[in-house]
Amino acid sequence: MKTINARVNGQPVTKDVPDNRLLIDFLRYDLDLTGTKEGCSVGVCGACTVLLDGQMISSCLAPAVFANGREVTTIEGIAEDDRLHPVQKAFIDYGGFQCGICTPGQIMAAKSLLDTNPSPSEAEIKDWMMGNLCRCTGYYKIIDSIKAAASQRSAQSGAAEGKV
Amino acid sequence: MASLLNIGRPAGHVEGPEKVTGRAKYSADINLPGMLWGKCVRSPFPHARIVSIDTTRARVLLGVHAVITAADIPDVLIGRNIVDMPVLARDVVRFTGEKVIAVAAESADIAEEAVALIDIGYEELPAVFDPIEAMEEGAPRVHADTSRYKYAPIPPFFHGDNQILPPIPNVASRVLESHGDVQAGFAEADRIFEHTFYTPNVHQGFIEPHACVIDIPSDGSVDVWTSNKGPFAARSQFAEAVGLSAEQVRLNAAAIGGDFGGKGDLMDSVVAYHLAKSSGRPVKMVMTYAEELTAGNPRHAALITIRSGVTNDGRPTARQAKIIFNSGAYAAFKPLHTIHGSVHAGGPYRVDNVEIECLVVYTNNVPCGHMRSPGGPQVVFALESHLDIIAHELGIDPLEFRLRNALQEGDVAPLGERYHNILCRETLQAAADAAGWGSDKEPWVGRGIAMYERPAGGGSSSATLTVDANGRFSMLAAIPDTGTGSYTILQQIVAEELQVPLESISVHHGGTAIMPPDWGVGASRVSHTAGKAAAMVAREVREALVQAAARELNCQPEQVRWQNGNFVADTGASISLAELLKQAERIGELPITRSATYTSPGNYEEEITSYTAQIAEVEVDPETGQVKLRKIYSAHDAGTVLNPLTHQGQIDGGVVQGLGQALIEHLQIEDGVVSTAHLGDYKLPSITDIPELETVLIETPSGPTPYGGKAIGELSNVAVPAAIANAVYDATGVRFMELPITADKVYEALQASDNAS
Numbered sequence: 001m002k003t004i005n006a007r008v009n010g011q012p013v014t015k016d017v018p019d020n021r022l023l024i025d026f027l028r029y030d031l032d033l034t035g036t037k038e039g040c041s042v043g044v045c046g047a048c049t050v051l052l053d054g055q056m057i058s059s060c061l062a063p064a065v066f067a068n069g070r071e072v073t074t075i076e077g078i079a080e081d082d083r084l085h086p087v088q089k090a091f092i093d094y095g096g097f098q099c100g101i102c103t104p105g106q107i108m109a110a111k112s113l114l115d116t117n118p119s120p121s122e123a124e125i126k127d128w129m130m131g132n133l134c135r136c137t138g139y140y141k142i143i144d145s146i147k148a149a150a151s152q153r154s155a156q157s158g159a160a161e162g163k164v
Numbered sequence: 165m166a167s168l169l170n171i172g173r174p175a176g177h178v179e180g181p182e183k184v185t186g187r188a189k190y191s192a193d194i195n196l197p198g199m200l201w202g203k204c205v206r207s208p209f210p211h212a213r214i215v216s217i218d219t220t221r222a223r224v225l226l227g228v229h230a231v232i233t234a235a236d237i238p239d240v241l242i243g244r245n246i247v248d249m250p251v252l253a254r255d256v257v258r259f260t261g262e263k264v265i266a267v268a269a270e271s272a273d274i275a276e277e278a279v280a281l282i283d284i285g286y287e288e289l290p291a292v293f294d295p296i297e298a299m300e301e302g303a304p305r306v307h308a309d310t311s312r313y314k315y316a317p318i319p320p321f322f323h324g325d326n327q328i329l330p331p332i333p334n335v336a337s338r339v340l341e342s343h344g345d346v347q348a349g350f351a352e353a354d355r356i357f358e359h360t361f362y363t364p365n366v367h368q369g370f371i372e373p374h375a376c377v378i379d380i381p382s383d384g385s386v387d388v389w390t391s392n393k394g395p396f397a398a399r400s401q402f403a404e405a406v407g408l409s410a411e412q413v414r415l416n417a418a419a420i421g422g423d424f425g426g427k428g429d430l431m432d433s434v435v436a437y438h439l440a441k442s443s444g445r446p447v448k449m450v451m452t453y454a455e456e457l458t459a460g461n462p463r464h465a466a467l468i469t470i471r472s473g474v475t476n477d478g479r480p481t482a483r484q485a486k487i488i489f490n491s492g493a494y495a496a497f498k499p500l501h502t503i504h505g506s507v508h509a510g511g512p513y514r515v516d517n518v519e520i521e522c523l524v525v526y527t528n529n530v531p532c533g534h535m536r537s538p539g540g541p542q543v544v545f546a547l548e549s550h551l552d553i554i555a556h557e558l559g560i561d562p563l564e565f566r567l568r569n570a571l572q573e574g575d576v577a578p579l580g581e582r583y584h585n586i587l588c589r590e591t592l593q594a595a596a597d598a599a600g601w602g603s604d605k606e607p608w609v610g611r612g613i614a615m616y617e618r619p620a621g622g623g624s625s626s627a628t629l630t631v632d633a634n635g636r637f638s639m640l641a642a643i644p645d646t647g648t649g650s651y652t653i654l655q656q657i658v659a660e661e662l663q664v665p666l667e668s669i670s671v672h673h674g675g676t677a678i679m680p681p682d683w684g685v686g687a688s689r690v691s692h693t694a695g696k697a698a699a700m701v702a703r704e705v706r707e708a709l710v711q712a713a714a715r716e717l718n719c720q721p722e723q724v725r726w727q728n729g730n731f732v733a734d735t736g737a738s739i740s741l742a743e744l745l746k747q748a749e750r751i752g753e754l755p756i757t758r759s760a761t762y763t764s765p766g767n768y769e770e771e772i773t774s775y776t777a778q779i780a781e782v783e784v785d786p787e788t789g790q791v792k793l794r795k796i797y798s799a800h801d802a803g804t805v806l807n808p809l810t811h812q813g814q815i816d817g818g819v820v821q822g823l824g825q826a827l828i829e830h831l832q833i834e835d836g837v838v839s840t841a842h843l844g845d846y847k848l849p850s851i852t853d854i855p856e857l858e859t860v861l862i863e864t865p866s867g868p869t870p871y872g873g874k875a876i877g878e879l880s881n882v883a884v885p886a887a888i889a890n891a892v893y894d895a896t897g898v899r900f901m902e903l904p905i906t907a908d909k910v911y912e913a914l915q916a917s918d919n920a921s
């Protein structure tokens with residue numbers, strides 16, 4: 001057994017887990033955060049994408065102990081109270097998902113893209129998102145959603161700057 | 165039609181907030197107190213006799229609560245139509261990956277460990293993998309005795325000669341459909357062409373592997389959560405398999421993480437039931453993706469020979485097709501005895517004399533199931549490639565050849581179907597116009613065209629609708645939304661019928677325990693049958709509200725109009741919905757709930773179908789053989805587009821699945837072993853693989869859904885592989901008779917043609 005001390009979605013968490021616990025199982029079963037999904041289990045589909053200290057990782061490959069002393073952000077942790085994160089909202093408005101199984105991973109990856117590069121080109125979006133498979137949408141509306149979220153964010157920050 | 169407030173406008177998914185926040189619960193997300201994890205030991209051989217089983221070491225492992233073999237459970241078979249598959253292999257295994265023993269343990273890790281501790285002795289049997297060899301007299305029999313296999317009655321829309329389990333070695337079914345007189349047709353031809361095509365297995369590629377959770381409360385009833393798109397059919401199959409009445413089984417609501425035809429089966433749920441029964445605890449089983457790829461229910465590989473007689477000016481006189489689907493070891497995953505896509509071998513073109521033979525053949529491969537227009541992509545790849553070859557041979561432009569023969573109003577379709585409102589030529593022309601067919605191209609650039617046609621399916625669907633004191637309308641649908649956005653369309657239909665804001669309507673899945681029966685998702689029926697159920701139930705609720713309003717306004721219901729949120733009497737007196745509901749609550753009339761079931765008169769009704777024409781533009785790199793898909797033009801005879809956002813979503817996703825099948829995907833099976841056993845090896849199209857996509861919609865309010873919509877979900881993927889193959893030919897002069905068209909195959913073919921010239 002190993003003890004994990006981490007912050008998950010802003011909350012401190014302390015848990016004993018088996019040595020070989022994967023981060024995805026730690027989230028889904030030890031913490032009951034089932035929003036993170038498991039598809040391929042081999043680091044290819046991106047359904048399990050979460051942020052570790054803001055960096056996107058495949059939680060199906062990462063040992064749970066990686067989270068020790070660090071901040072994990074999952075799909076459950078990006079809306080503020082009842083206000084959806086702009087990427088979440090854009091995925092609804094622009095049809096960025098259908099069945100929704102890949103969506104938590106897509107949204108976490110897209111969030112980390114926009115955190116790094118607030119106004120990505122289409123090529124940059126494709127480059128960043130290529131590790132997140134989606135069988136439903138054909139990706140077109142995922143691209144639309146990310147572009148819309150980016151322009152919304154820049155409009156908002158523009159407005160904020162305007163106030164100063 | 166009066167102008168519509170909701171229909172035809174883009175609306176984001178009604179379940180959006182649940183799905184983008186991770187709150188939506190899929191089957192694998194259901195966790196119950198005391199729940200165990202189930203895992204299976206699977207056969208390493210494609211065909212073998214089980215000679216010994218030793219489970220002692222697994223049984224004593226700490227945390228293991230149940231270990232079951234076929235001997236521990238009743239000797240029953242399961243299947244959606246032909247009932248031929250054991251729950252766990254009994255005496256013999258018929259494919260690599262077949263479940264032999266199941267264990268339930270306190271964690272997935274312990275269950276895995278237990279699986280590894282089980283010893284099974286096998287004696288290998290001769291196996292057969294090729295359906296042609298399988299049909300030979302001396303071939304090994306996949307099923308030594310089929311006499312106890314049951315199957316469902318043949319549905320009325322099969323007009324041909326249908327044989328199930330006929331006396332041909334390893335044949336599960338043989339269907340012969342014909343129209344006219346092919347011999348006479350061939351006699352009339354100036355030229356006769358015959359070609360054979362092959363399409364390999366591909367996987368549905370849903371990102372959610374099959375999952376189920378079973379709970380058996382103390383009254384002996386069963387709760388099932390499973391990724392299944394047809395809860396009522398699944399309930400009866402499950403109940404029969406476990407010896408309960410349908411009423412004792414509840415298929416509960418859970419989100420489905422992609423279906424594409426592959427989630428209509430029981431998969432592990434019956435095994436999980438026996439584990440739950442044996443352990444006295446709830447059991448969850450989640451397939452790994454490796455299990456999905458090796459033992460799921462992928463799309464059938466098909467070998468297709470098409471023979472056509474034509475006149476020199478390009479008029480077909482006869483068409484004969486022989487389609488052989490490799491069923492794999494069981495037929496159990498197929499909801500029909502055959503693969504209905506075979507009927508598309510005639511195509512949406514005039515030809516008076518047609519004969520189509522479809523064989524579904526058992527082999528010792530992974531058993532196959534349905535995927536997005538089952539049989540369609542295989543048959544259309546063959547037919548549309550064949551037509552392209554003929555056009556080139558006759559010296560007629562491939563578009564012109566198709567335009568000359570495309571069905572028009574008044575024509576009879578190849579198998580004698582009589583449709584009206586035929587927009588076949590128009591759709592073809594729309595695609596050609598968009599693509600600038602015939603305009604100049606650079607070297608190594610090619611264009612290819614292909615068509616597909618299918619009607620929206622019929623069937624039966626149910627919905628209930630409740631209005632509460634706050635003016636909230638809650639709909640429960642008996643059909644699940646597999647992700648296509650069907651609930652959003654139901655929401656729009658209710659909003660339109662009741663003239664209330666979209667936001668006031670919620671739509672959720674009602675489990676089998678509380679809903680009237682429903683045929684489930686399939687056959688492109690959802691917007692049609694569930695849409696009509698939604699419209700019916702909305703009208704019933706409106707009627708109830710009008711009655712209540714008439715009482716409040718002291719008049720007859722006929723004298724009340726429902727206008728802009730108010731009920732207005734002939735006298736001019738009026739009451740708002742909000743007031744009416746308040747009043748109704750006061751006198752104890754709320755909530756008002758109605759339910760409705762819509763059943764279509766036929767399976768494919770109203771003699772309305774829908775056409776798709778797709779053109780691919782490719783660029784081939786002669787140095788590497790790489791096919792770069794530059795653009796897809798997708799033209800659809802769409803009826804009324806109920807929701808442009810979700811409608812386009814169906815086109816987008818279908819096109820990309822089609823290009824995957826054309827250029828990338830191949831579930832490779834060698835001697836019965838799937839060698840592309842994880843998603844790193846079995847490649848799905850990624851965001852970097854998608855081409856530019858231009859959609860052209862021909863909208864006429866003539867379809868069978870409320871407000872005149874037509875099918876789309878199973879139209880967008882089907883013609884893409886053929887269009888791409890034809891484009892590759894146009895670019896390179898090399899004709900591919902097999903999918904997928906990978907760079908190495910193109911490179912080799914180009915080398916070979918260089919050497920030849």
Ligand code: FES
Pocket residue numbers: 037038039040041042043044045046047048049058059060061
């Ligand atoms: S489940 Fe982790 S990448 Fe697919």
Ligand code: FES
Pocket residue numbers: 096097098099100101102103133134135136137370371421422647
């Ligand atoms: S929305 Fe279904 S896999 Fe992406």
